[in-house]
Amino acid sequence: MNTSDNNSLDNPIQHQTYLALPDGLYSEVPPVRVEQPSLLVLNHDLLTRYGLSTDWFESADGINFLAGNHDYAEQHPMAMGYAGHQFGHYSPQLGDGRAHMLGQLKTNNDQFIDVQLKGSGRTPYSRGGDGRATLGAVIREYLISEAMAGLKIPTTRTLAMMATGDKVMRDYQMVPGAIQVRTATSHIRVGSFQYAYAKLGASGVKALADFLITHHYPDVSEHEVSDNKNKYVALFEAICVRQANLIAQWMLVGFIHGVMNTDNMSLVGESIDFGPCAFMDEFKANKVFSSIDRESRYAWDQQANIGYWNLQRLAETFLPLFDDKFNEDSDKSIEMAQAPLSVYVTVFQQAFQDGLKQKLGVTASTQDADDFINEALPTVAGESMDFTQFFDALTRVAQGDESETQLLSLFSNQEKGEQWIARWHSVRDLSSESVKAMRAANPALIARNHQVEQAIEDAMERDDFALFHRLSQALKNPYSVSGDNRDLQAAPMPEQRVLRTFCGT
Incomplete structure (x- = not known):
């Protein structure tokens, strides 16, 4: 099927590349149907970037497909399994507890982009959760991901926001439910490798690493041939470089991710999982917003260190691939991991220093x-x-x-x-x-916490999306602010300051 045919009403999501992975790394499971699905917002600019028409996405078939009301017989939707260190504590099984990978769409430059639903119902990884998302959580991720894209920082994106017509219980009250249609280069995380290592051992890690190389790091194999270098060491180093650059970009615009657990760290160098994240107003190096980060583990000035710590956890799963004799003697593999980790430190320091010089x-x-x-x-x-x-x-x-x-x-x-x-x-x-x-x-405009919160409140309580639309449009070009958007540059008044942000799940 030619997905670049802008006149076609065919479903462009016709691939599921994750089927190439071992069965134990995912569970095939369809989204859960909802009562009255409707399309709240469609990201036309993102579809244009992908070279796709809006027609199918705005059709009844497209809306039902993206809301979970489809038989999915040919698509093989799945929930991905992963583990993770959450605030330093290891959880052996996390996974997509409220998300379903529908597959990939093919862009006009022959790139395959993941399409995932968040808030689409329970999965085998839900662990007691209801599998749903609130409208507020979806709005937050939409606005923050658009802000990231406008700042030219690699990020997942929100393709659409879907209303479910259902209510969700949060904080002892019923609030509007919604589904986020998220796109990403990949949804593989550090936690994916931790899960593969725990479930399938070195063979699972190898299969996942080979998948990453094939789909997202094709230069690694070429590197191996030219430098006679272990391709898994080369892959690990490439991941380290992307992560170092990403975190430097975050910090240079005052961004605090808030929950840099290993299950929230993408291995293709994209920002992912915007929960209690925030952009700083007044500058404080040890600034924390997340309500669940009680020990300041993920403060602004700790993000580079945490990136390094997370990569150490990734290296632990890669060690059997670094040296064939790992089972007899692990010292060589550990030594081989040190060079890429040192590269991470060097790249981050240089990127941050160069970025600061550019800002000044x-x-x-x-x-x-x-x-x-x-x-x-x-x-x-x-x-x-x-x-x-x-x-x-x-x-x-x-x-x-x-x-x-x-x-x-x-x-x-x-x-x-x-x-x-x-x-x-x-x-x-x-x-x-x-x-x-x-x-x-130096952007003139960021996604101000108090404005994001106000946009959420307006939509949730009054069905008023005016501020949401203003913000989503203005954040596309944060370096130039029109006269009628000057107010969006304002720092919060004392009574508007957001002191704590919440995950919203």
């Missing part, structure tokens, strides 16, 4: 410039400045769009502010290329 418009490598860069974030923290507003104001000064007055107003100590700005001018690159790079690194 500093390209010089002098001691004075290096000292200035290293002191920049402590300065922002010491002044309790809004992270996004500060770098946006800095960029507008560099662009010549406004005077230094607004930038200076962000400092509580005006004399200190004048000194800092003067020092910045002394080390910054005045070239147009550097100024352009600053804007590319």
